[in-house]
Amino acid sequence: DQQVKQNSPSLSVQEGRISILNCDYTNSMFDYFLWYKKYPAEGPTFLISISSIKDKNEDGRFTVFLNKSAKHLSLHIVPSQPGDSAVYFCAASASGSARQLTFGSGTQLTVLP
Amino acid sequence: DGGITQSPKYLFRKEGQNVTLSCEQNLNHDAMYWYRQDPGQGLRLIYYSQIVNDFQKGDIAEGYSVSREKKESFPLTVTSAQKNPTAFYLCASRVSGQVAMNTEAFFGQGTRLTVV
Numbered sequence: 001d002q003q004v005k006q007n008s009p010s011l012s013v014q015e016g017r018i019s020i021l022n023c024d025y026t027n028s029m030f031d032y033f034l035w036y037k038k039y040p041a042e043g044p045t046f047l048i049s050i051s052s053i054k055d056k057n058e059d060g061r062f063t064v065f066l067n068k069s070a071k072h073l074s075l076h077i078v079p080s081q082p083g084d085s086a087v088y089f090c091a092a093s094a095s096g097s098a099r100q101l102t103f104g105s106g107t108q109l110t111v112l113p
Numbered sequence: 114d115g116g117i118t119q120s121p122k123y124l125f126r127k128e129g130q131n132v133t134l135s136c137e138q139n140l141n142h143d144a145m146y147w148y149r150q151d152p153g154q155g156l157r158l159i160y161y162s163q164i165v166n167d168f169q170k171g172d173i174a175e176g177y178s179v180s181r182e183k184k185e186s187f188p189l190t191v192t193s194a195q196k197n198p199t200a201f202y203l204c205a206s207r208v209s210g211q212v213a214m215n216t217e218a219f220f221g222q223g224t225r226l227t228v229v
Contacts, residue, residue, distance in 0.1 A: 009153070032215055043119075043203055043220030044156070051215050089155060100146060100171065101205075101218055103155035 003027045004092050006104035013111050019077040021107050023090030026071065030092040034101065035064060035075045038087045047088075048075070080111045115140045119204050119221035126191070126198065126228050134189045134224045136204035144209035145187035146218065149173065150201040159202075162187055163209050191226060199228045 005024045013019045021035075031052040036044035050057040050064045050073065057064050063076045077084055090104040117138040126132045136145065144163050148156035158171030162181040176195025181187055187206075191198045202225075207218040 004155070006155075034217055036220075041201075041223065041225065043117075043205075043222045045220070046217040049215070049217060091156075100158055100161050101156075102158075103148075105153065105155040 001026075002105075003030075004090055004102050004104040006088075006090055006107050008107050009105070010108040010110070013080045013109065015082055015111055015113050016079045019075075019080045019084065019109055019111065021075040021077075021088050021090075021109065023073045023075075023104055024071060025073075025092050027092070027094065027102075028071070029094040030102075031095055032093045033064070033066060033073050034091045034093075035062075036089045036091060036103075037084075038089060038106070044089055077109075080109075082111050082113050085109055085111050117204060117206050117219050117221040119202075119224050122222065122224060124224055124226045126226060128228055129193045131190055131192050132198075132226065134191070134202055134204075134226070136187045136189065136221060137185055138187075138204075138206040138219075138221075139185060140206055140219060141184070142206035142208055142219075143184065144207045145181070146205040146207070147171070147177070147179065147187070147189045148203045148205065150203060150223075156203060159189065198226055201225050 034049040035047040038044040048062045066073045087106045089106045091101040120135045146161040147159040160179040162168035178190045203223045204221045205218040
């Protein structure tokens with residue numbers, strides 16, 4: 001039973017355009033959401049997060065949107081750069097659950113020059 | 114430089130052998146986690162520990178064991194009971210307690226385990 005789902009295994013975008021990565025969750029107890037970026041054979045690195053009390057968080061080229069009623073979040077990257085090519089994981093955690101992160105299956109983003 | 118270190122980066126194991134993966138952090142984090150990544154899948158939680166001398170099973174704990182004798186260290190043993198041990202293993206740490214309500218986990222660089 002996947003509690004965090006990333007339904008698109010891959011996404012290709014032209015350099016300079018917007019990349020939109022999507023994530024859905026089923027557990028209504030999740031109240032903190034994160035995006036991680038991962039290169040092959042390396043550990044994930046934290047990108048951006050959002051608390052359930054917000055619906056948007058922005059950091060430079062990266063913006064995360066949260067729609068609690070739809071249990072959906074998305075990561076927007078504008079403008080996309082070739083160095084953004086990586087696997088992006090969505091993760092979620094719930095208060096009182098030892099705060100372990102539940103991860104989606106990831107989306108491979110390829111930014112074409 | 115604070116960080117989380119996993120060793121070795123690559124590890125080969127013969128079938129039937131136990132092997133231990135090392136994870137050390139100097140971030141002064143109370144909570145530590147072990148995840149496994151398989152191709153096309155997300156990170157699945159094996160074990161986690163919120164405090165020294167205490168740890169809990171995650172979603173896929175069968176065939177694995179851990180210890181947490183020191184705050185800085187959280188080694189993972191892959192036993193011969195683990196049927197499909199070939200995978201990429203990731204260790205993470207995080208601030209715990211109320212402070213951890215909105216904090217990220219930091220990951221090591223991973224260990225690629227291959228059974229030969």
